[in-house]
Amino acid sequence: MTDERISRLLQEATRLRYSRRQVLRRAVALGLSVPAVTAALDRSAIAAPGPRFGRAPAVLQGTKLTILAATYFVPAAQDFFVQQAQQWGQENNVEMTLDFVNWPDLQPKIGAAVQAKSGPDIVELWDTWPYLYYQSMVEVNDLANKLGEAQGGYFDWVVKTAAVDGEWYSIPTGNSTSAFAYRISYFQEAGAEEFPQTWEELFEVGKKLKAMGKPLGQALGHSPGDPPSFVYPYMWAYGAMEVAEDGKTVMFNQPEFVEGMKIFIQAWKDAFDETGLSWDDSVNNSAFLSDQISATLNGNSIYLAALKPEEEGGKPEIAEDMSHAGYPAGPAGRFNNLGSRSLGIMSYSGNVEGAKAFLEWWASEEQYQAWLEVYEGYIIPPTPKFIELPVYTEDPKLAPYAEVATYARNKGYAGPANQNAARVFAEYIIVDTFARAVQDGDAEAAIKWGADRLERIYGR
Amino acid sequence: MNIVGENRLWSRIWQFYVPLALFAVFLLFPFYWMLVVSLKPNTDLFETDLNPFLLYSVTLDHYRYLFEETDFWTWTKNTMVVTVGATILSLACSILIGYALGRYRFRGGTFLGAAVFLAYLVPPTLLFIPLAEVISRFQLYNRYWALILTYPTFLIPFASWLLMGYFRTISRELEDAALVDGASRIQAMWQIVMPLALPGLLSAGIFCFTLGWNEFLYALVFMGSGEMKTIPVGTVSDLIRADVYFWGSLMAAGILGSVPVAVAYSFFVDHYVAGLTAGATKG
Numbered sequence: 001m002t003d004e005r006i007s008r009l010l011q012e013a014t015r016l017r018y019s020r021r022q023v024l025r026r027a028v029a030l031g032l033s034v035p036a037v038t039a040a041l042d043r044s045a046i047a048a049p050g051p052r053f054g055r056a057p058a059v060l061q062g063t064k065l066t067i068l069a070a071t072y073f074v075p076a077a078q079d080f081f082v083q084q085a086q087q088w089g090q091e092n093n094v095e096m097t098l099d100f101v102n103w104p105d106l107q108p109k110i111g112a113a114v115q116a117k118s119g120p121d122i123v124e125l126w127d128t129w130p131y132l133y134y135q136s137m138v139e140v141n142d143l144a145n146k147l148g149e150a151q152g153g154y155f156d157w158v159v160k161t162a163a164v165d166g167e168w169y170s171i172p173t174g175n176s177t178s179a180f181a182y183r184i185s186y187f188q189e190a191g192a193e194e195f196p197q198t199w200e201e202l203f204e205v206g207k208k209l210k211a212m213g214k215p216l217g218q219a220l221g222h223s224p225g226d227p228p229s230f231v232y233p234y235m236w237a238y239g240a241m242e243v244a245e246d247g248k249t250v251m252f253n254q255p256e257f258v259e260g261m262k263i264f265i266q267a268w269k270d271a272f273d274e275t276g277l278s279w280d281d282s283v284n285n286s287a288f289l290s291d292q293i294s295a296t297l298n299g300n301s302i303y304l305a306a307l308k309p310e311e312e313g314g315k316p317e318i319a320e321d322m323s324h325a326g327y328p329a330g331p332a333g334r335f336n337n338l339g340s341r342s343l344g345i346m347s348y349s350g351n352v353e354g355a356k357a358f359l360e361w362w363a364s365e366e367q368y369q370a371w372l373e374v375y376e377g378y379i380i381p382p383t384p385k386f387i388e389l390p391v392y393t394e395d396p397k398l399a400p401y402a403e404v405a406t407y408a409r410n411k412g413y414a415g416p417a418n419q420n421a422a423r424v425f426a427e428y429i430i431v432d433t434f435a436r437a438v439q440d441g442d443a444e445a446a447i448k449w450g451a452d453r454l455e456r457i458y459g460r
Numbered sequence: 461m462n463i464v465g466e467n468r469l470w471s472r473i474w475q476f477y478v479p480l481a482l483f484a485v486f487l488l489f490p491f492y493w494m495l496v497v498s499l500k501p502n503t504d505l506f507e508t509d510l511n512p513f514l515l516y517s518v519t520l521d522h523y524r525y526l527f528e529e530t531d532f533w534t535w536t537k538n539t540m541v542v543t544v545g546a547t548i549l550s551l552a553c554s555i556l557i558g559y560a561l562g563r564y565r566f567r568g569g570t571f572l573g574a575a576v577f578l579a580y581l582v583p584p585t586l587l588f589i590p591l592a593e594v595i596s597r598f599q600l601y602n603r604y605w606a607l608i609l610t611y612p613t614f615l616i617p618f619a620s621w622l623l624m625g626y627f628r629t630i631s632r633e634l635e636d637a638a639l640v641d642g643a644s645r646i647q648a649m650w651q652i653v654m655p656l657a658l659p660g661l662l663s664a665g666i667f668c669f670t671l672g673w674n675e676f677l678y679a680l681v682f683m684g685s686g687e688m689k690t691i692p693v694g695t696v697s698d699l700i701r702a703d704v705y706f707w708g709s710l711m712a713a714g715i716l717g718s719v720p721v722a723v724a725y726s727f728f729v730d731h732y733v734a735g736l737t738a739g740a741t742k743g
Contacts, residue, residue, distance in 0.1 A: 066685065070702070071697060071698075071700065071701050071702060072701060072702065073701050073702035073703065073704055074701075075701060078701075097685060097686050099684065099685045099686065099697075100697055100698075101680065101684070101696075101697045102696040102697055102700050103702065105680055105696065105697070108588070108677065108680065108681055109680065109681055109684070111589060112588060112589055112592035112681040112682075113592070115589045115590070115592050115593055116592035116593045116595060116596035116601070117593075117596060118592075118595075118596035118601055119596075119601065120685075176702075225702075225703055226703070281702075281703035282700075282703050282704065282705050285703055285704060286506060286705075289506045290506040290507070290508045291508060292508060298703070299702075299703070301702065301703055301704055305704060310503060311502075311503070312502065313502030313503065313505070313506070315506070
């Protein structure tokens with residue numbers, strides 16, 4: 001029965017000229033076994049197979065594996081990952097359990113597991129976290145290097161954020177990144193035919209947009225996604241950074257940055273929705289989709305949500321009228337903050353071999369590419385191998401997301417994305433510097449406050 | 461013409477009904493908001509031209525999603541098992557602690573009473589890491605016992621403190637009379653003091669039930685894997701996808717999740733108030 005359904009799907013794919021990605025998405029929607037569909041695809045002329053990684057050794061039979069990860073924005077991609085894991089588990093007789101938690105809840109679970117030396121076998125780590133947990137993780141240099149070499153080498157931002165001083169304790173999986181989602185018609189009405197190229201130009205247009213009742217939207221609350229996506233690149237664009245290359249000398253209180261902050265304080269009043277001080281990662285999405293703001297930095301989740309049919313809460317008219325643009329430049333250049341997430345194996349795991357075998361299978365070109373395709377371009381891959389996939393290029397509105405990876409810096413730049421950078425990130429010091437500045441209107445005092453806090457962390 | 465009566469009516473309206481109405485609106489508004497959002501179609505949720513406080517069309521899709529696409533009933537069962545278990549265990553311990561500290565006079569008793577209360581002030585965010593090690597050593601991870609045994613760390617101190625105060629309000633002569641009549645200390649406690657302390661027990665029980673029902677951090681860290689999720693953990697892990705919130709279903713889960721607590725309160729509200737205010741006017 002299942003074979004018949006797969007066969008019908010392949011006929012449909014041939015007739016309608018589906019891409020490999022479209023076939024896999026249809027497979028998920030129809031509840032078909034994705035690996036079975038992948039195998040059928042490989043036998044058909046629709047898509048060429050990637051290199052196959054070997055089946056796990058028989059010694060794993062009857063073992064268990066638990067994976068802990070953050071929830072996915074694209075539900076189909078989360079379902080797809082579950083299907084991949086379960087299929088691998090069935091083929092190798094390994095009982096798989098997958099747990100997905102809300103983003104802010106991932107770290108408490110990992111922290112408790114590390115302390116208790118008990119819990120999931122494989123965990124998802126965000127950028128800077130490998131430095132926090134590597135002593136409790138299994139070194140996977142062989143596997144990470146093998147995968148990296150097979151896929152054209154890892155991007156620099158991946159090595160700096162997922163490796164620990166060049167050693168791999170987890171397999172990079174890429175990450176979502178931000179670009180400006182903006183309303184084409186509102187920008188045109190405000191006199192901008194194209195998205196502004198510098199921050200100051202953007203703020204000028206923003207003044208007109210706010211006067212039109214459609215301000216720029218930016219979260220400055222304690223939330224791990226959108227606030228850092230703005231404050232780190234803006235700080236770099238105005239010549240400041242957390243530390244110098246030595247990882248100790250704080251380079252935050254720079255005259256150029258003070259000037260940049262003064263410009264931002266004024267722009268916050270003139271061009272932004274000032275309630276952004278209390279926003280978390282979700283508010284700019286709903287503000288944009290409810291037509292309250294004209295532009296905001298975000299992953300492509302707003303666009304993908306808008307593209308849905310109207311009865312499912314989509315906003316096709318907004319999807320039509322919106323586009324994306326890369327980061328504006330400042331006096332010091334154009335920057336973006338990007339670090340890779342990764343999957344690592346806990347050293348307390350009783351099934352390290354099983355975990356390695358699963359990661360090797362899942363990160364293989366065939367499986368990983370299929371996962372990226374179902375993810376609809378939300379995740380930027382860690383190697384150049386996949387960056388030309390149609391999922392990143394076929395919709396020109398999504399092209400900026402792949403481009404912003406080319407001028408990305410890690411948290412903690414110009415030092416490594418180590419435990420100090422993780423602490424600065426976790427304590428929202430850069431975000432709070434900006435929030436204090438717009439609240440008090442005093443750029444010097446806010447930056448001095450931030451510099452003092454950074455000194456306490458980096459200067460030890 | 462009855463001017464005095466009219467004045468009384470107006471003063472009742474201003475001094476009683478108006479403040480009561482304001483309180484009712486203040487307290488019930490979150491439930492009204494949850495109900496409205498849970499019944500709104502997605503198309504209305506982000507439509508700023510519509511009044512957000514009113515329903516223009518009704519859908520049960522969010523409830524359907526909650527029941528069919530998530531394990532809501534399993535979460536409810538888990539929450540019930542854990543909460544009832546932790547409440548019974550905490551009450552049993554708190555009765556003994558409260559009775560001992562409330563009825564006996566012994567050296568260090570006052571200090572112990574204060575220490576029990578101070579234990580309540582230790583935040584779970586400090587305790588969850590060391591407790592994780594305990595859970596791991598006893599191999600309780602992802603079992604009901606993980607929460608049934610850890611919730612009392614914050615339930616027992618406050619419940620003991622509450623009961624200690626309540627036991628002190630019950631006349632000592634009644635117990636002495638029972639002892640003179642030949643009852644043992646346990647019999648006197650069980651047959652004389654406990655029935656009189658019922659309002660206090662109910663207050664402590666409702667307090668434990670509510671805190672256990674809503675607890676998040678321990679439930680996330682010590683259980684929360686596979687199907688072993690409680691309502692607070694399940695809703696945020698399955699109804700928040702990255703930066704997209706399923707507001708309708710989240711509010712539906714909020715409404716349904718608050719029903720058992722509301723029922724518990726409404727059944728025992730009179731006893732609960734009596735328990736909380738006991739000792740307020742006595743030494």
